Amino acid sequence: MQYIDNIIFVLILGFAGWFFSKNVKKLIRNIKLGKPLNRFDRPADRWNTMFRVALGQGKMGVRPIPAILHGFVYVGFLLINIEVMEILIDGIFGTHRVLSFLGGFYTGMIGFFEFLAFMVLVSCIIFLIRRNIVKVKRFLNPEMKGWPKSDANYILYMEVAFMVALLMMNGADAALQKLGAEGYTQTGSFLMSGWLTEPLLSGLSESTLIIIERVCWWFHIIGILFFLNYLYYSKHLHIILAFPNTYFSKLEPKGEFNNLQSVTNEVKLMMDPNADPFAAPAEGTEMADPGTFGAKDIFDLNQVQLLNAYTCTECGRCTSECPANITGKKLSPRKIMMDTRDRLEDVSKIIDEKGKWEDDGKKLVHDYISAEELWACTTCNACTQACPVNIDPLSIIVDLRRYLVMEESAAPQELNLMMANIENNSAPWQFNQQDRLNWAKD
Template identity: 70%
Template sequence: MSYLDNILFVLILAAGFGYFAINVKKLIRNIKLGRNVDRFDNPGERWNNMAMIALGQSKMVRKPVMGILHIIVYVGFILINIELLEIIVDGIAGTHRVFSFMGGFYSFLIGTFELLAFGVIVSVAIFWIRRNIIKLKRFIHSDLKGWPKSDANYILYFETVLMILFLTMNAADGHLQAVGAHHYVQAGSFPISGFISPLFDGMSEGTVILIERAAWWMHIVGILVFMNYLYYSKHLHILLAFPNTYFANLKPKGKFVNLESVTAEVKLMMDPNADPFAAAPPAEEGAVPEKFGASDVQDLNWVQLMNAYTCTECGRCTESCPANITGKKLSPRNIMMKTRDRLEEVGKNIDKNKGTFVDDGKSLLNDYITPEELWACTTCNGCVEACPVNIDPLSIIMDMRRYLVMEQSAAPVELNGMMTNIENNGAPWQYSQMDRLNWKDEA
């Protein structure tokens, strides 16, 4: 490589990582718009969750065939990009296969990378067939149209092209090593690209060098483009699956979080002699009462917002949802996608107004998620259990329901009747407390 090539490489590298850093900063800013919640307890259990679920893919392999194929793509894509370190050093220093000094271990690495690259291509082809030819129900669901549907295919094309470029680069390199081309040191093992190398027989050395260099440049530029594409894609979970599983809720599924202010009121109702100042949580003088529940993304906590960005849009949650199965409007996947869409809208509003959110007359509730969707939920936790990266759509649903009930008194008629009966009769049924134990006389 000439000095001009080195300079161009450094500029492209700086632009790629610089834009990525800008997007990461924006991502963190948007997540921090959420309310604070303590998820730093039990670090041992949290590290174990991250190791088993994010790294070990333990929930993916519940569907063994697809789980194994996903692991091949996941491991292959991560490990193959280790070679990115060598490409960066070569690009900056003008060297070629600078890590070849490792000898046999280097050959083992390159050979392993090639086998994984082939595995990635095969796995991605199967994923594409399932999505576009077989058309599994969760991939053609009504909530997966437009950009989300296209994005899933773009990622598959991206991964395929990057793997083909990697193998083409190695095939041309292996050919040039065999003919003793200057600068192409004898290094590496090519179990897959070795089958491609014969295609270069009969070509001039200059032509093969041009193909190798073109594949090399397109491979590194493609990786940088892919890295920056992640922010706009469902594949952001490649990065966020790790913190998302670490900070996931460790409480038993089905245990809902009580508001301290409401708990204090209930204690006073149960014990009229209780000290109201002791029961109530401390509040600053003149503080505005906290909103009950959530009507917009700023009312959710930061883990819920991270959940929205982590969503893989795989549809396992919606596939497991009894409300959706029976034809209701609710789709847990759509809850997460709409939350992310609204959060992105709020983020752009802040960017446009120099760091301050200006009321745009919209909210997550009604403009993105309807009460009909929220009340269709049976709170069975099926979506939470099904998610391969521990996302919790139910917590968002419950917080928005809480807002509807406690801020707008907008519960369904049936629920209002039940709550009135509990308040007046101490039971969900419409009869007096004097008759509550009549059933035992009939036994």
């Protein structure tokens, strides 16, 4: 019976690990629904980008106050996990503060973790105030109503609860040490809980303190395991995906557009004087499928674009910098990413239910993202510049617009006129080719 706690803990840990791995497999499967894209070139530049942007938070400093607060949450998340590792070892083997043999260094280390936990607590409370009381404008866009707003608040509530549990656990532990309770290794009071939570617990009986310490211990570790598995359903998936997303991000200049290979092949065919565009395929071969021009659904996007959709933090920096959105247009780059992810998840549910993809009669363009949104984009790249994890909404917008133009012939009248002028006059303006050099006569 003395090992029942350890058995329960191992079962919970095993279930959490299994469920997390199941969601990771689903995530990888969903991203692979997109077209392969070779982004393994220039590895040195890619590692540098990942360390600078994801690990070093290099693009957060544009807004200093949120950057500092997010920095505490980020560093706290990374380092407090060292104490979580100790809790996992204690839970599996039935030990208590297994690293306490480090003596004074251990006490100082836990004190530093507590300082980070306190700053995470303060930062999360400020974030809640910014979202729900101050109501920062970029958190009030239409796409942030409902689940996205609740999701952001749930995460902050959880982080506040975890940090309070950690400080209460350590405060009760220190109080039990002073009472000489059996099994509680002497480490001394800790930096933050020594004055924040330990005094609140003074005067309580040993049995009450043990209950508080154990409840907080279980709540903290089970809460973290729950949080780990909640990530897949949350915008906080960027905690994990920010690293691969920045590694595979675009290294070419932001204003450089890619050429569609299918269009390039057609142009080469037209320019080849020896080519016969009406020639039948050679015997034993089939006519190559040119595929879709542009993208109408997530299957036409590439895997990095789908990774972008899952990585979106919904912070709204892209939308707050978008000139189209600022001037009242319908376009919101954040919504483009959220709609792409929603479509991915809807496709994923069909695959899960039926074992394979079966067309549901919907597509990303029109059913999730409207043509009005797409044509409002000025292709200025402000959104990609503003994104703290190098997400590229513009690449999705351009691919969807390519589909509208080349597959549906659904470009706005202004663009149709320009393209007709280029075709007929070799210039975007509506005048005769013979008049093109009139401006130089004098």
